[in-house]
Amino acid sequence: MPRSLAVFEDFDPVGTQSYANAVTRFREKNIVLPRFSELRDPTTLDPELLDALNHVEINDAHALNLFRVHWFNQPGQHSPAAVPDHIELPSELTGTNARIVVALGNRFPMIGAHKVLAAYSCLVARLVTGRFDPTCQRAVWPSTGNYARGGIAISKIMGCRGVAVLPEGMSRERFEWLDRWIEHPNDIIRTPGTEANVKEIYDECARLESDDSNIILNQFSEFSNHLGHYTITGAALESVFHHATAGRPARLAAFVSASGSAGTLGAGDYLKDTFGARIVAVEALEVPTMLYNGFGDHNIQGIGDKHVPLIHNVTNTDLIVGISDTATDQLDVAFNTPAGHRALDRKGVNSGLAALLTNLGYSSICNVLAAIKAAKHWELTGDDMIVTVATDGSELYNSEREKVMRRDFPEGFDDSEAEDALTIHIADITTEDILDMDEANRNRVFNLGYFTWVEQQGITTEDFERRRSQTWWDNLRPLIDNWDARIDDFNAATGAKHH
Known part of the structure; x- marks a missing residue:
């Protein structure tokens, strides 16, 4: 079956119940979602939120740390810096x-690596467009390490269940961190190999995806990451x-x-x-x-x-x-x-x-x-x-x-x-x-992706090919403001507050 590009421009037509369940979950847990614009420029954060952050450590499993998923954190300080370190x-x-x-x-925050930003971007874009139900679905995070950790952290503080899929040969520190953060031992899936064995990760995700309760947030193909x-x-x-x-x-x-x-x-x-x-x-x-x-x-x-x-x-x-x-x-x-x-x-x-x-x-x-x-x-x-x-x-x-x-x-x-x-x-x-990268080399490298994405992963040739044009990429940019508007609507529906 052909696989659509993970762009999420519109609300999922079958996502009404998933969205309603997510709103209820976030209302119950009093979780507020940050807009992309706030993470881009933390000077726009609500002063009451900044005051609340003074009582939350940067590595705590606390929902307010969503508002620290940006580059402006500084060691020993609770408030954002004027310039990224x-x-x-x-x-x-x-x-x-x-x-x-x-x-x-x-x-x-939480993982000491920037992949937590990719994880938030990928999950929030699905959540506010009706494509993820935290009450009955698991967020699956395929990774060679830090993205899986970021996904587990984001899942945990957003009231979701996360599953880390990563090669067994990654550093011990990554697995020690995962052991501390997961709630179910079977939510860490070790695939064969090391850093270069991405295909084995994809194979495991294909197996997991046969169960509708598993939603694969594939950082390699989710344009919200980009x-x-x-x-x-x-x-x-x-x-x-x-x-x-x-x-x-x-x-x-x-x-x-x-x-x-x-x-x-x-x-x-x-x-x-x-x-x-x-x-x-x-x-x-x-x-x-x-x-x-x-x-x-x-x-x-x-x-x-x-x-x-x-x-x-x-x-x-x-x-x-x-x-x-x-x-x-x-x-x-x-x-x-x-x-x-x-x-x-x-x-x-x-x-x-x-x-x-x-x-x-x-x-x-x-x-x-x-x-x-x-x-x-x-x-x-x-x-x-x-x-x-x-x-x-x-x-x-x-x-x-x-x-x-x-x-x-x-x-x-x-x-x-x-x-x-x-x-x-x-x-x-x-x-x-x-x-x-002259034109010939750009096209050669671009074409190399065909064998992964069309032949193995089910992207249509038309969708694969449209990415060759810079106009297509330029037309993605308005999605950021679109998602921010949906985040505002979602927060209004939950009624959650910063405290």
Whole structure:
């Protein structure tokens, strides 16, 4: 049976009872939904809500934390910051004159990763259009880690039952978190493989979908994921850019993000629309799907691959970059050990900045390395800025770091190893494994998605093809305001209040 694109422009004609049940559930639990506009600009939040947030910790399973699903959180503070937390990396570290700025995703609530934003975007779009009934349906979150955690967190505080579907080989910290948050042990489903085994996740979801009580919120194909990042992450990075250039002007040259679900790449569409920035999509060199139609396995957790996500606006992408998981593995060790910090100090990186590098998880380091490669490839200068995101922090990879230490540094990680890691993976970084996306390459990568989405997942050829046009993507943007209006109507129907 053909599968429709998950766009959700209109109210589901058979969703009246689901909507009514959702309204009743949210009234009973006194849950208020934030608008996308509020998460885009937290200065618009109700002062009474901000006062209520003073009594809720950022990692609590509390419905008010829905209003913290944005980039403006700051450690130790209950109120939003004026500008999202970010780091500007010095040229002593990057080896390029181009300015590279990284927004920090481990400031997000409950899971310490930005995927909680994708999860909220996907569930709320279904909820307010009559496509999810929290009283009798389970929200199924297919993921290679953080999206599943975000989905479980959002499900829990929105009075829904969530199911995490993720590869068994993901980091121990992810599973420990899930064990603390789930209410039913069988709501964690471990699929075979590791980061690159997305097909196995899809197969499990196909099995679950045969039961109407399971609603699959597939981050790789739900366009609310793209739109949430377009409006919320895009605007947050705009704020970061304006702040970083207030005293020293620069041109926003590019936005860099690993592909993963391609949701975060939606922020690149916003920055291209607003500033003309180029869009750089990144993948693991061990599985160079877009670069070389390649396959394999890798350990850059958070950027699952071996397919082109349906929500990736491929024909708006300007550059593809491959980064090796050896680099991310070993730089994570360098950024989180005394020897690594001594090596950074010898390179002229001050201790305060070095300490902030612990905010970079595997895919975050991947993004930084890709930004450096792009800067070298385009020969950018100090008048150019690249913005990227740290999707999560190194605290999620302590157990993985132990494995890397045993595998790569069995005799210990001393000053010599630290120097080598920084030199090999940063100072000596080359412009190999880069693909300029001219029209032919855009069409080639776009066409590669056919085999996943049409042949395997049931999208019609017509729906698959319509995504080739930028006009189609532009016409998605009004959905954000549409959903905000529906959120207002939903909140009015529940009568829920902030307290």
